Amino acid sequence: MTQRKDYLATNxxxxxxxxxxxxxVRARADDDPTMRxxxxxxxxxxxxxxxxxxxRRLRALTREILPEAGQPGADHxxxxxxxxxxxxxxELRTELTKALAKVRR
Structure with a gap:
């Protein structure tokens, strides 16, 4: 994501x-299944x-975990x-997995 309005909407x-x-995490209303x-x-x-x-650490975490555990069509x-x-x-990896599970509920 590059625009400030997207960050504010995710808030x-x-x-x-x-x-x-x-x-x-905020699900977008469009029909695009990509995760931003x-x-x-x-x-x-x-x-x-x-x-x-x-x-860099957060970027590595997202590349590793979000493809299988993230929500399609949502902004993270x-x-x-x-x-x-x-x-x-x-520890950061387990925390991200827990956080994604918490948001899904």
């Missing part, structure tokens, strides 16, 4: 807060190097949190 969807990130992904890491998390590292936004950069990658 009205379902939310699953986790220790390393917050997952927002957005990543956000604010300056509160750290300087540019830390934010970019966090974005991951918002990085302060503790996310120190968390082991395996």
């Amino acid at each position: 009205a969807g379902k939310r699953a807060p986790m220790p390393g990130f917050v997952l927002l 992904i957005g990543l956000t890491v604010s300056k509160k998390v750290g300087n540019a190097v830390v934010r970019n590292r966090m974005k 936004v991951l918002i990085g949190r302060n503790g996310g950069i120190e968390r082991p990658y395996g």
Whole structure:
């Protein structure tokens, strides 16, 4: 996702807060089955190097997990949190799986 209005619209969807990130999911009203992904890491998390590292980790998570566990035809936004950069990658993977299951319910 590239437009701010899409991020703001996703904010009205379902939310699953986790220790390393917050997952927002909103089903789109169109008939397009593609999943769109957005990543956000604010300056509160750290300087540019830390934010970019966090974005790379979140991008790797989405590539690994979303194709089979994500919702088709929905927008998924991951918002990085302060503790996310120190968390082991395996924990982030299990948290994303839990968050997707929570949003599905």
